[in-house]
Amino acid sequence: MKTSDIDQQIESAISAVMKVNGLKDIYFVACGGSLALMMPNKYLIDRESKTLSSEVYNSAEFVQRAPARLGSDSLVVVSSMGGTTPETVEAAEFARKHGALTVGLTTDPSSPMGQAVDYCIEYELSPSQANDKAAACVFLKLLFRLLAEKEGNEKYQQVATGVSKITSVVDSVVASHADRIRDFGQQYKRESVIYTMASGSNYGPAYSFAICILMEMQWIHSNAIHAGEYFHGPFEITDFDTPIITLLGLDATRPQEERALAFSRKFSDRNIVLDAKEFDLSSLPEVSHEYVTQIIFGYLLRAYANRLAEDKGHPLTVRRYMWKMDY
Amino acid sequence: MKTSDIDQQIESAISAVMKVNGLKDIYFVACGGSLALMMPNKYLIDRESKTLSSEVYNSAEFVQRAPARLGSDSLVVVSSMGGTTPETVEAAEFARKHGALTVGLTTDPSSPMGQAVDYCIEYELSPSQANDKAAACVFLKLLFRLLAEKEGNEKYQQVATGVSKITSVVDSVVASHADRIRDFGQQYKRESVIYTMASGSNYGPAYSFAICILMEMQWIHSNAIHAGEYFHGPFEITDFDTPIITLLGLDATRPQEERALAFSRKFSDRNIVLDAKEFDLSSLPEVSHEYVTQIIFGYLLRAYANRLAEDKGHPLTVRRYMWKMDY
Numbered sequence: 001m002k003t004s005d006i007d008q009q010i011e012s013a014i015s016a017v018m019k020v021n022g023l024k025d026i027y028f029v030a031c032g033g034s035l036a037l038m039m040p041n042k043y044l045i046d047r048e049s050k051t052l053s054s055e056v057y058n059s060a061e062f063v064q065r066a067p068a069r070l071g072s073d074s075l076v077v078v079s080s081m082g083g084t085t086p087e088t089v090e091a092a093e094f095a096r097k098h099g100a101l102t103v104g105l106t107t108d109p110s111s112p113m114g115q116a117v118d119y120c121i122e123y124e125l126s127p128s129q130a131n132d133k134a135a136a137c138v139f140l141k142l143l144f145r146l147l148a149e150k151e152g153n154e155k156y157q158q159v160a161t162g163v164s165k166i167t168s169v170v171d172s173v174v175a176s177h178a179d180r181i182r183d184f185g186q187q188y189k190r191e192s193v194i195y196t197m198a199s200g201s202n203y204g205p206a207y208s209f210a211i212c213i214l215m216e217m218q219w220i221h222s223n224a225i226h227a228g229e230y231f232h233g234p235f236e237i238t239d240f241d242t243p244i245i246t247l248l249g250l251d252a253t254r255p256q257e258e259r260a261l262a263f264s265r266k267f268s269d270r271n272i273v274l275d276a277k278e279f280d281l282s283s284l285p286e287v288s289h290e291y292v293t294q295i296i297f298g299y300l301l302r303a304y305a306n307r308l309a310e311d312k313g314h315p316l317t318v319r320r321y322m323w324k325m326d327y
Numbered sequence: 328m329k330t331s332d333i334d335q336q337i338e339s340a341i342s343a344v345m346k347v348n349g350l351k352d353i354y355f356v357a358c359g360g361s362l363a364l365m366m367p368n369k370y371l372i373d374r375e376s377k378t379l380s381s382e383v384y385n386s387a388e389f390v391q392r393a394p395a396r397l398g399s400d401s402l403v404v405v406s407s408m409g410g411t412t413p414e415t416v417e418a419a420e421f422a423r424k425h426g427a428l429t430v431g432l433t434t435d436p437s438s439p440m441g442q443a444v445d446y447c448i449e450y451e452l453s454p455s456q457a458n459d460k461a462a463a464c465v466f467l468k469l470l471f472r473l474l475a476e477k478e479g480n481e482k483y484q485q486v487a488t489g490v491s492k493i494t495s496v497v498d499s500v501v502a503s504h505a506d507r508i509r510d511f512g513q514q515y516k517r518e519s520v521i522y523t524m525a526s527g528s529n530y531g532p533a534y535s536f537a538i539c540i541l542m543e544m545q546w547i548h549s550n551a552i553h554a555g556e557y558f559h560g561p562f563e564i565t566d567f568d569t570p571i572i573t574l575l576g577l578d579a580t581r582p583q584e585e586r587a588l589a590f591s592r593k594f595s596d597r598n599i600v601l602d603a604k605e606f607d608l609s610s611l612p613e614v615s616h617e618y619v620t621q622i623i624f625g626y627l628l629r630a631y632a633n634r635l636a637e638d639k640g641h642p643l644t645v646r647r648y649m650w651k652m653d654y
Contacts, residue, residue, distance in 0.1 A: 025380060032559025046394045053352060053380035053396065060555035061526055064580040067373040069380065087555065193520065193548045199388055210550075211560035219564055221520045223537075223550030228387035228414070232359025233538035235648055237546055253391040263654050321562055327590050 001122055003132055003164075010142050013103045013119040017075055018149055020101050024073045026054040027100070029062045029091045032216075034079040036208035037135050040201035040294045041077070044143050047252065047290075048153055059087035063094045072099035077142075079104065079135060081125055083111020092116040103142070105135050127302050130170035136295040137163045155287050162288025163295075170299045173279050177300060184272060184304050185311035194220050194243045195234075197260055198297075199227040200253030201290075205297040209245070213305045217316040227253070227260040235263060243270040245301075250276045250293045274300055328449055330459055330491075337469050340430045340446040344402055345476055347428050351400045353381040354427070356389045356418045359543075361406040363535035364462050367528035367621045368404070371470050374579065374617075375480055386414035390421045399426035404469075406431065406462060408452055410438025419443040430469070432462050454629050457497035463622040464490045482614050489615025490622075497626045500606045504627060511599060511631050512638035521547050521570045522561075524587055525624075526554040527580030528617075532624040536572070540632045544643040554580070554587040562590060570597040572628075577603045577620045601627055 017023065026045060028038035038056045045054040057065070059078070070076075076095035080088040083106035093116050095102050104117035107125050114120045121142065124133035131137075140159055147153035174181075188194060194214055198206035207224040214222035225234045227246070238244070246261045248254060265271055276293045284292060309316045321327065344350065353372060355365035365383045372381040384392070386405070397403075403422035407415040410433035420443050422429050431444035434452050441447045448469065451460035458464075467486050474480035501508075515521060521541055525533035534551040541549035552561045554573075565571070573588045575581060592598055603620045611619060636643045648654065 032556060035556065035559070043392065046392055048395060050395050055382070058553055058555035060583050061553070061580060064582060065370065065373055065527060066579065068375060068377045200392060211556065216560040216563040221548055221564060226385055226388070228385035229359060229362065229538065231654055232362070233543035235654070236543040236646060237548060238648070252393065253388060255391060256387050267648070319563060321565070321594070327558055
C-alpha cells in the first residue's frame with residue numbers, strides 16, 4: 001500500500017461525505033488505543049469547524065447510549081487496528097442502520113469492520129517507526145480534506161506537508177531523547193504507579209500511554225490526568241515520590257500543561273517532561289505544528305515504553321487476559 | 328432558599344433559552360467535582376434531544392480550545408460550588424463575549440461566577456444528606472424543562488417527582504448498605520490504589536469519587552475506568568488484590584458495567600459493587616430511574632467515603648495544597 005493509495009481512499013470517502021444532506025455531526029467511535037486516536041480529531045474539529053459538532057465515544061457506549069440525534073445527517077468515523085473489535089463492528093452496523101454515513105480506518109479492509117463500513121481507509125501499524133501511513137496521519141488528512149471541501153479551510157496542504165515529513169522528524173526527536181529514555185527505564189522500572197498528564201490534542205497520547213502501555217502492557221497503575229483538572233482534585237496526590245509524565249505540546253492548551261507542570265515540579269521529584277518546544281520542527285510548516293505534535297508524542301512515548309519494558313523484563317507483547325480468553 | 332425559588336430561577340433561565348435564535352449546542356463547562364456533575368447532563372441530552380448537541384469541557388480547556396462553533400446559537404452552562412473557581416468565571420465571561428447565553432449553578436449567586444452569567448440558579452450543598460436542592464437535582468429539572476419547551480419532551484413531571492423524593496430514597500439506600508460501608512472502611516483503609524468503574528450517566532459519580540474523594544481527600548491513587556474501555560487496556564491491571572468499585576446503574580449502558588464486573592469478579596477478590604437494582608425505587612416513577620440513579624450513587628459513595636476517612640483517621644476536609652497556596 002502506498003501513501004497515494006490512501007489519499008485516493010480518502011478522496012472517495014470525502015466525495016461521499018459531501019453528498020450527505022445537511023451534515024451536522026461527526027461521531028468518532030472506537031475502543032482503547034483507537035479511541036485515544038479519536039481525541040485529537042475532536043480537538044481539530046472543535047478548533048477548525050464552524051459547521052460541524054463532534055463527539056468521541058467508546059464503541060459500546062455509543063451503541064448503548066444510542067444518541068437520539070444520530071441519523072442521515074451524521075458521519076460516523078470508526079477505527080479498529082485489526083478490524084475485529086466486536087464493539088466497533090457493532091457500532092458501524094448500528095450507525096448504518098440509523099442512516100449515518102460510515103467511514104472506517106483499519107489495517108485490514110477485509111476484516112469485519114472493514115466490511116461493515118461504507119468507506120474503508122487503510123492504514124499501516126508501525127508503533128516504533130513513524131510513517132505517514134499511520135492512523136493518526138491519515139485522520140489529519142481525512143479531516144482537513146473534509147474541512148477544505150465543506151468550509152474552504154486552507155490548512156490541508158500545510159498539514160499534509162507536515163505529515164509527509166513525520167519519519168525524519170520523529171527519528172530526530174527520539175534520538176534527542178536517548179539519554180532521558182535510558183534514564184527513564186532505570187529510574188522507573190520498579191514503580192507501581194505512574195501518571196500521565198496533558199490537555200487538548202495531547203490528551204489522546206497521554207490516555208493511550210496510561211491505559212494501553214502502562215496498565216495493559218506493563219501492569220503499572222495509571223491514570224491520564226487532564227492538566228486542567230489536575231488542580232481540582234488529582235494534584236493532592238502529588239508527593240515527592242509521585243511519578244508524573246507531563247506532555248507540553250504546541251496546541252492552544254499548552255498553558256494548562258505548563259501550569260500543571262509548574263505545580264508538580266514544586267512538590268514531586270519524579271517529573272518526566274516531554275516538551276515539544278525542544279522538538280526540531282523547522283522542516284514542517286508552522287500551521288501543522290498544532291496538529292502533528294500529538295503524533296510525535298505518540299512515537300516518542302513508545303520509545304520510552306520500549307525501554308521500560310526492556311528494563312522491567314516485561315515485553316510489551318505480554319498479556320494475561322487479552323486475546324487469551326473470552327470476555 | 329426553597330425548592331419553589333429554584334424552580335422559579337429555572338423558569339427564568341428557560342424563558343431566555345427559548346429566545347435564543349436557532350439554538351444548536353449546549354456546552355457544559357466546569358472543573359473537578361462540578362465537571363463530574365456535567366457528565367450525566369450530556370448523557371441526558373444525548374438520550375433525549377433530537378435537536379441539540381452537547382459537550383462537556385473542563386473550564387480551562389473550553390477557553391483555551393475556544394470551539395469555533397461557539398456563538399449566539401450556543402447555550403453555555405457553567406457550575407462552581409462557591410462560584411469562585413477562576414477558570415469557570417473566565418469561561419462564563421468568555422462565553423458571553425462570544426455571544427452565547429450563559430446559565431450558571433452555584434451556592435452563592437453573589438459570587439464572581441454568579442455575577443458573570445446571564446442567569447444564575449442557586450443550589451444547596453449537602454453531600455452527606457440528600458435533598459432536591461442539590462446541583463444534580465437542579466440540573467435534571469433544568470434540562471427536562473428545556474426539552475419540554477423546545478421539543479415537547481414529556482418526562483419532566485415524572486423526573487421532577489422522582490427528584491422530590493430523593494431524601495427518603497437515599498436514606499433507605501444508605502441504610503441498606505450500612506454493613507457494607509462498615510466493612511469497606513475496615514478492609515480498604517490501607518489500600519494505596521482504588522479504582523472506580525462505570526459507564527453512561529454513572530461515569531460522573533465514578534469520576535468524582537476517583538478524583539475528588541480518593542485522590543484529593545484521601546491521597547489514594549485512583550482512576551475512573553470507563554467500563555467499556557476496561558477490556559481495551561485497563562483490565563490487564565486486574566489481579567486478586569486490585570480494588571475496584573463498580574457501579575451497576577439503571578441506564579442504557581448497564582450492560583457495559585455488568586460485563587466489566589463479570590470479568591473483574593473472576594480475577595479480583597477486591598470488588599466493591601454498588602448495584603442500583605437493589606435500591607428500593609418503588610416510590611419513584613419508572614421513567615425517572617434512568618436519570619436519578621447517578622444522583623443516588625453520588626450520595627451512597629459519599630457514605631462510603633465518610634467511613635473510609637474515619638477509619639483512616641484522615642478527614643475529608645484535610646488538604647495539603649488546595650486553598651493553602653497560589654497555584
